[in-house]
Amino acid sequence: MAFRPCLVVPCYNHSRQLRDTLAALAATGLPCLLVDDGSDSDNARALEALADEHDWLELARLQRNRGKGVAVIHGMRLAASRGYTHALQIDADGQHDPADIPALLEAARAEPEALISGRPRYGDDIPRARLYGRYLTHAMVWLQTLSFSIKDSMCGFRVYPLAPTLALLERSRVGRRMDFDTEIMVRLYWQGTPVRFVDTRVVYPPGGVSHFAVLADNLRITAMHTRLVLGMLWRLPRLLRGRHDVQHWSHQPERGSWWALWLVFQIYRLLGSRVIKLLLYPMIGYFFLTNREARQTSRDFLQRVHEQGGALPRAPDNRLVYRHLYSFGDAIVDRLACWQGRLRHEHMRFHNQRLLLDQRDSGQGAVILTSHLGNMEMTRGLMTDIEFIKLNALVYTRNAAHINDIIRRNNPRAGSDIIDIAHFGPQTALVLDEKIRRAEFIAIAADRTPPGQQSRLMPARFLGEEALFPAGPFIVASLLHCPVYFMSCIKHDDGIYDIEVKPFAERINLSRARREADLAGWIQQYADELQQLALRAPLQWFNFYDFWAGTGHEEAPEP
Amino acid sequence: MSDLAQEIKELIIDCLDLEDITPDDIGDDDPLFVDGLGLDSIDALELGMNIQKKYNIKLDANDEANKEHFASVSALRRFIESHQAG
Numbered sequence: 265m266a267f268r269p270c271l272v273v274p275c276y277n278h279s280r281q282l283r284d285t286l287a288a289l290a291a292t293g294l295p296c297l298l299v300d301d302g303s304d305s306d307n308a309r310a311l312e313a314l315a316d317e318h319d320w321l322e323l324a325r326l327q328r329n330r331g332k333g334v335a336v337i338h339g340m341r342l343a344a345s346r347g348y349t350h351a352l353q354i355d356a357d358g359q360h361d362p363a364d365i366p367a368l369l370e371a372a373r374a375e376p377e378a379l380i381s382g383r384p385r386y387g388d389d390i391p392r393a394r395l396y397g398r399y400l401t402h403a404m405v406w407l408q409t410l411s412f413s414i415k416d417s418m419c420g421f422r423v424y425p426l427a428p429t430l431a432l433l434e435r436s437r438v439g440r441r442m443d444f445d446t447e448i449m450v451r452l453y454w455q456g457t458p459v460r461f462v463d464t465r466v467v468y469p470p471g472g473v474s475h476f477a478v479l480a481d482n483l484r485i486t487a488m489h490t491r492l493v494l495g496m497l498w499r500l501p502r503l504l505r506g507r508h509d510v511q512h513w514s515h516q517p518e519r520g521s522w523w524a525l526w527l528v529f530q531i532y533r534l535l536g537s538r539v540i541k542l543l544l545y546p547m548i549g550y551f552f553l554t555n556r557e558a559r560q561t562s563r564d565f566l567q568r569v570h571e572q573g574g575a576l577p578r579a580p581d582n583r584l585v586y587r588h589l590y591s592f593g594d595a596i597v598d599r600l601a602c603w604q605g606r607l608r609h610e611h612m613r614f615h616n617q618r619l620l621l622d623q624r625d626s627g628q629g630a631v632i633l634t635s636h637l638g639n640m641e642m643t644r645g646l647m648t649d650i651e652f653i654k655l656n657a658l659v660y661t662r663n664a665a666h667i668n669d670i671i672r673r674n675n676p677r678a679g680s681d682i683i684d685i686a687h688f689g690p691q692t693a694l695v696l697d698e699k700i701r702r703a704e705f706i707a708i709a710a711d712r713t714p715p716g717q718q719s720r721l722m723p724a725r726f727l728g729e730e731a732l733f734p735a736g737p738f739i740v741a742s743l744l745h746c747p748v749y750f751m752s753c754i755k756h757d758d759g760i761y762d763i764e765v766k767p768f769a770e771r772i773n774l775s776r777a778r779r780e781a782d783l784a785g786w787i788q789q790y791a792d793e794l795q796q797l798a799l800r801a802p803l804q805w806f807n808f809y810d811f812w813a814g815t816g817h818e819e820a821p822e823p
Numbered sequence: 824m825s826d827l828a829q830e831i832k833e834l835i836i837d838c839l840d841l842e843d844i845t846p847d848d849i850g851d852d853d854p855l856f857v858d859g860l861g862l863d864s865i866d867a868l869e870l871g872m873n874i875q876k877k878y879n880i881k882l883d884a885n886d887e888a889n890k891e892h893f894a895s896v897s898a899l900r901r902f903i904e905s906h907q908a909g
Contacts, residue, residue, distance in 0.1 A: 743872065
């Protein structure tokens with residue numbers, strides 16, 4: 265793309281401040297289109313005098329005051345008709361620092377199809393109310409674009425690529441006054457124009473005239489945000505498909521059908537967990553009404569817990585089933601927050617962590633048996649912080665690499681790996697063996713049976729009836745000749761996660777003569793541990809399928 | 824009998840804790856799994872791990888040929904030799 269920039273300066277009664285700004289603009293060596301937005305006669309005459317003084321300055325006049333947006337659009341059309349490809353917009357009142365012009369132009373030259381915008385670093389002189397107003401606007405824009413790539417939408421110090429901008433203006437109605445700067449940026453972003461930012465200093469000169477009429481402009485801005493939010497909902501599928509250069513974990517193939525949760529998570533990021541947990545109520549209500557299988561399996565499970573004397577407030581009814589599903593949604597939000605690195609020490613109590621630290625210090629790692637009761641995922645963030653315990657999770661997934669990627673991107677210090685064991689073989693065993701010898705830990709959930717026929721399942725008694733458990737985790741543990749622990753991560757009533765670890769076996773030996781019996785014994789011991797947990801925290805059982813039916817369910821949803 | 828075959832037999836006995844069996848009890852062409860020595864899939868993993876470690880060979884879990892490589896002591900010997908030659 266060719267790059268022939270010019271300056272566009274909208275001006276309304278700012279002739280006095282403009283005189284100073286022009287001196288700095290002259291230094292850029294660029295031609296300048298000055299658009300007089302219907303200034304009063306004194307100012308208009310002053311502007312004409314300025315234009316006569318400077319041959320690089322071209323003055324265009326709107327007969328009456330039409331608003332900043334109209335003036336900028338007028339200037340951009342004029343610029344395009346003069347053969348320019350890019351317009352650098354700078355305000356006349358001196359709040360933008362002309363010293364930053366070369367940086368903006370450089371960015372535009374490097375990426376001519378992008379909109380380049382200054383991102384203000386305010387001096388101490390910004391009025392408070394205006395700062396809060398800006399913050400609210402940021403929040404709205406984040407929501408409208410479902411992305412944080414727009415870092416500032418109100419700064420009028422920009423380089424517009426003229427062709428895509430004018431094409432957009434042909435098609436859509438864009439606010440013409442104080443709402444212009446924000447709306448045009450959001451709409452350009454929707455259109456697929458990349459938006460880039462360059463830090464710049466913004467000053468509020470004492471005695472400066474700002475044309476921000478508080479009530480009228482705030483109403484306009486509110487109307488604009490309403491238009492944009494509706495536009496966002498309309499474009500939601502496309503925004504989520506990630507045609508844009510949004511860097512976010514949800515823009516990964518497996519995000520699939522849970523975009524709604526992702527939206528919830530965005531709101532969570534903006535408004536905090538209290539709001540989001542309120543929003544969860546209707547969402548889970550919807551889930552409750554539409555997902556018969558989850559409802560039934562929950563009720564069946566709770567009934568078994570009830571019969572075994574588990575910690576339930578009453579016999580299972582719809583309200584309890586709803587609470588069960590709600591805790592699933594709650595766990596999802598917590599997990600997302602954890603991936604973001606937002607939940608840390610203060611949200612967790614790690615009981616007897618000494619066990620793992622001592623194990624690590626012995627120079628040999630261990631296998632840690634876990635389950636889908638509670639939210640093991642939460643330990644991931646924590647392990648990084650705790651003196652470098654390295655936890656690897658074994659899962660049956662083809663997406664292991666993706667998930668690792670997502671976690672890393674959000675939390676570069678995440679010290680754990682997900683290892684795919686969908687195709688377990690000697691090579692995988694060797695990789696794990698290596699990790700154990702480096703004093704790392706390997707977590708395996710031993711409650712869900714893996715998909716496929718070839719895996720080995722064995723029955724064990726669980727909550728009063730036999731259910732099938734996978735033998736794989738115990739075979740892996742036996743191959744690694746290392747100690748085995750049992751670990752759980754359960755959310756307490758106070759909202760804090762209790763991580764508990766206890767020794768499971770010094771070694772898992774599967775003697776040649778009694779291999780089946782040995783395996784059955786270890787699996788029953790695991791089932792007993794799991795049952796204890798289930799009775800203690802039944803609402804955090806996240807296996808929403810018929811656990812006793814004996815078919816493979818590793819791919820059931822999890823928080 | 825080659826030294827390598829002898830070494831493999833010792834490795835098998837050693838890593839699988841095959842008590843009451845000496846290298847001489849294992850014929851070079853006896854099937855290792857099911858019939859013959861009667862090893863199972865857990866043994867196969869254990870043996871695979873140890874062979875990889877000792878001879879620095881990579882075994883792909885999806886490789887159908889693994890079954891043939893591990894069929895007998897002589898098959899294993901040929902497999903290891905082919906890797907060491909390369």
